[in-house]
Amino acid sequence: MRQLRKITDLKGYNFKARDGDIGTLKGCYFDDNSWLVRYLVVRTGSWLLGRDVLLVPSVILGVDQERKLIDVDLTCKQIESCPPVNTKLPVSRHYENEYYKYYGWEPYWVGELFFESPPHAAQRIEAKPPEKPQNPHLRSSDEVIGYQIEAQNGEPGHVAGLILDDEDWRIRYLIMDTKSWLPGKKVLISTPWAKTVIWAEQKIQLDVTCEQIESAPDYDPSKTISRDEEIRLYKHYGKTLE
Incomplete structure (x- = not known):
């Protein structure tokens, strides 16, 4: 059921993959044109030495408020092997291309918005880097x-x-x-x-x-x-x- 939530209330929620725990919510990146959340920033536990990883909202299967748990339709191995990100720096379009290429998803800036077309059901394509550098308009929720x-x-x-x-x-x-x-x-x-x-x-x-x-x-x-x-x-x- 749809619910409006403060982002700060979700911080600390545990993310669970299909085969194990991932980590806790640290924040998110949103599109400054549409206010759509493009990525959730998850601080992993000891299994990835506390590394930050990005998850697109469309892989979320559900939010359990009572248990403070967010189920994710990915495996720990998929998340472990995804391109590393430095969340102290802006997320570049180059990184986004590598990220979507790794998962085999159609990038959100090509065709339909990702939340309308779940990435795990999307057509597998090669994400091509733009001819010129682009500003993906991503902003941190903390900013x-x-x-x-x-x-x-x-x-x-x-x-x-x-x-x-x-x-x-x-x-x-x-x-x-x-x-x-x-x-x-x-x-x-x-x-x-x-x-x-x-x-x-x-x-x-x-x-x-x-x-x-x-x-x-x-x-x-x-x-x-x-x-x-x-x-x-x-x-x-x-x-x-x-």
């Missing part, structure tokens, strides 16, 4: 925490967290902390309302006003976000939830 938020008529707060949809693995909401303006208040901002993200200035510009944010429903992190609450939130901002 945007603390970014300043700029409304149409002021700067009411900063990004305090991210909420993703575990059905299509898209970041749906920014958690905005308004403590510099309205102490103790946190609100949700839907990512489609982010008009511009200025990465060089660590700033996100919104298509809403400070007055709308001030009167918006408070975000309670202890409660699950229901569909009705999403509809009310969109209605408050004069938006339509599709």
Whole structure:
């Protein structure tokens, strides 16, 4: 069943392959154009000396909240032999080509989005490097925490967290902390309302006003976000939830 989850709540969840444990969630990389999570960063255990590995969301079979367990449709051997990644550096398109070539999957930038066409069912093709270097628009989920938020008529707060949809693995909401303006208040901002993200200035510009944010429903992190609450939130901002 679809659920909206804070990325920080998923950190520490254990990943389990078809034949053994993999490691725990460290973070993710998302596409800064679509807010889709492209890779989950998993810190492996002692079996890979704590190495970080990347997993695409479409190999996830399910998320067990009670056991804090995420089942993955891969074997430990497949993961062990995949191209190593240095998560201290940006993920390059060259690495992505090597990654998809290793697994024999069609890259997400060719044809359909990966979550609509599971990679383990995709046509096996050779991923060809681009003729010119490309920016794959991948950003770390940790990178945007603390970014300043700029409304149409002021700067009411900063990004305090991210909420993703575990059905299509898209970041749906920014958690905005308004403590510099309205102490103790946190609100949700839907990512489609982010008009511009200025990465060089660590700033996100919104298509809403400070007055709308001030009167918006408070975000309670202890409660699950229901569909009705999403509809009310969109209605408050004069938006339509599709």
